[in-house]
Amino acid sequence: MSKTILVTGGAGFIGSNYCRYVLQKYPDYRVVILDALTYAGNLSTIADMQNDPATSERVRFYPGKIQDETVVNGIIEAEQVDTIVNFAAESHNDRSILEPGSFIQTDVYGVYVLLDAVKRHGLTRMVHVSTDEVYGTIDNGQFTEKSPIEPNTPYSAAKAGGEMQVRAHVITYGTPAIITRCGNNYGAYQYPEKLIPFFVTRLLDNKKVPLYGAGNQVRDWVYVLDHCAGIDKVLHEGTIGEAYNIGSEGERTNLEITHALLRLLNRPESLIKTIPDPRGGAHDKRYSVNADKLRALGWKPAYDFDTTLEQTVRWYADNQSWWREITAKPDYQAFIARFYGRYLGEDL
Ligand code: NAD
Ligand code: DAU
Secondary structure (H helix, E strand, O other), X not given: OOOEEEEEOOOOHHHHHHHHHHHHHXXXXXXXXXXXXXXXXXXXXXXXXXXXXXXXXXXXXXXOOOOOHHHHHHHHHHHOOOEEEEOXXXXXXXXXXXXXXXXXXXXXXXXXXXXXXXXXXXXXXXXXXXXXXXXXOOOOOOEOOOOOOOOOOHHHHHHHXXXXXXXXXXXXXXXXXXXXXXXXXXXXXXXXXXXXXXXXHHHHXXXXXXXXXXXXXXXEEEEHHHHHHHHHHHHHHOOOOOEEEEOOOOEEEHHHHHHHHHHHHOOOHHHEEEEOOOOHHHOOOEOOEOOHHHHOOXXXXXXXXXXXXXXXXXXXXXXXXXXXXXXXXHXXXXXHHHHHHHXXXXXX
């Protein structure tokens, strides 16, 4: 059966990749993007889908915030939406340390507005895209979906708050919602503040890259299209009220990632600038999730890390107009100067 999916945050990194994935995989599905176009959302990120004759009729864009119930309910009625996949969020840990308020507005209150709209309009399903960070950090072993929720940063605490709203709405109202918790994504169209695109874009310009502390934190790196496939699996075959981990068993330290990027771009080790950890005690040492529950539905990671990392680096090298438009903006430069200025000094 065809679907009309409201993709909130669809002009951001993972949301836009998900829209592309859906439009390609399901020729009879429509996607309706609602995005506030914060610093992290860009119309240039979705222009290809809007301009391609194969998809342009099946993609609509609306500017607006998920906290705005008039906007959300109006779009659902006008577009006859039956499903919501929620990517909209303030998503960067470092920014959450500087200014946590907007994270609560979007990542908690915004989720409530969407859940309320699902109930009000009798939508068939909502997938809430959460994160493995809600579990906090783990030295050994892996988190399962039954592990306690113990977030450590204002970002992950806000995401955990959104999840609690989902849980309560499922239990209280029978709202047909499901949660996913994925590890660190990489791929095309990622905003150049996150580790991989930040470092790649700087290295392309022969600038130093700020590695936090010894660079020994571990993340489970998931290629963005594996994440999209996991969400797709959960949307069609997941059980309402459940949460599903999405992980690739792709654990690497930040130092390993940095060395891989230097190798791929043929840049010298001297471009690594080790800086005192700006996240301090809030810097989670290791994320690792067990994804057996999702694997039992038939999902497994399809992409090789080394190949997709190389493709990602090449994408940034080949699409410089996309990210240079962002890095040239005063708000981008202000954030980089505010967060890294005292560490990078003249290397900024
Ligand atoms: P992103 O920051 O690249 O994109 C977020 C998008 O949401 C942007 O387009 C932004 O304009 C939009 N947005 C922000 N506030 C909004 C609001 N109030 N109303 C409507 N739109 C709003 O983020 P991303 O990396 O693509 O992450 C997408 C989702 O996936 C987030 O919920 C994040 O928590 C989750 N997630 C991300 C990762 C990762 O590694 N990036 C991993 C697991 C889960
Ligand atoms: O685990 C999923 C999460 O992954 C998502 O929920 C978040 O939205 C996403 O931003 C990401 O969070 P991280 O904080 O792990 O990602 P980030 O790319 O900011 O940092 C990855 C690691 O690299 C982290 O240990 C901090 C380190 N780092 C990051 C930057 C930006 C550096 O050493 N230097 C840097 O300049």
